[in-house]
Amino acid sequence: MPNRVGAVIWITGLSGAGKSTLGHLVWNALKEAGQPALYLDGDVLREMLGAVDAHGPDQRLALAHTYGRMCKVLAEQGAVVVCSTISMFHAVRRWNRDHIPGYVEIYLKVPLDELVRRDPKGLYAKGVNMQGLDLPFEEPEAPDLVIDNFGATAPDQAVNLILDHLKGHPS
Numbered sequence: 001m002p003n004r005v006g007a008v009i010w011i012t013g014l015s016g017a018g019k020s021t022l023g024h025l026v027w028n029a030l031k032e033a034g035q036p037a038l039y040l041d042g043d044v045l046r047e048m049l050g051a052v053d054a055h056g057p058d059q060r061l062a063l064a065h066t067y068g069r070m071c072k073v074l075a076e077q078g079a080v081v082v083c084s085t086i087s088m089f090h091a092v093r094r095w096n097r098d099h100i101p102g103y104v105e106i107y108l109k110v111p112l113d114e115l116v117r118r119d120p121k122g123l124y125a126k127g128v129n130m131q132g133l134d135l136p137f138e139e140p141e142a143p144d145l146v147i148d149n150f151g152a153t154a155p156d157q158a159v160n161l162i163l164d165h166l167k168g169h170p171s
Contacts, residue, residue, distance in 0.1 A: 006075035007102030009162065010068075010093070011084045012140060015123050016115040017108040018149045018158075023084035025159045035080045042067065042085035057135060064092040072100045088137035106162055107143035110150045 011019045030037035064087035071081045096103050145165045147158050
């Protein structure tokens with residue numbers, strides 16, 4: 001990957017799609033390549049911002065906008081920011097694309113029945129305030145890369161897809 005000055009790798013998908021796992025792997029690969037990289041996870045940010053119980057649509061939208069603005073500030077300081085977040089709102093992704101130079105959107109696409117089967121946090125079993133179940137979600141319109149993150153794509157292959165995509169992406 002060429003030496004980059006600030007960028008945001010926005011990894012999005014529904015709960016259980018593998019965002020955190022893949023985000024950590026991409027972050028580690030960037031650090032190993034000598035990039036000044038930071039990792040932000042939506043669940044950690046939610047807790048850090050005191051919004052653990054903020055699950056309504058308006059609260060989710062406000063948090064997603066906060067994540068985008070935070071990523072922008074960090075990228076402006078020269079970091080490659082990997083952010084794993086559901087943030088299934090067109091308005092957020094459009095704002096990111098319009099305001100963050102070097103913004104790269106990765107969509108982890110997993111069928112709902114597979115997400116329900118995985119359910120690592122037991123959230124789908126509860127079925128309350130879940131995007132994709134009782135809350136609508138806005139599937140990304142034009143992600144830079146779509147990864148079908150189930151079945152044949154191993155985590156290291158997904159990381160390589162992202163890193164290969166970044167090599168050809170202008171800052």
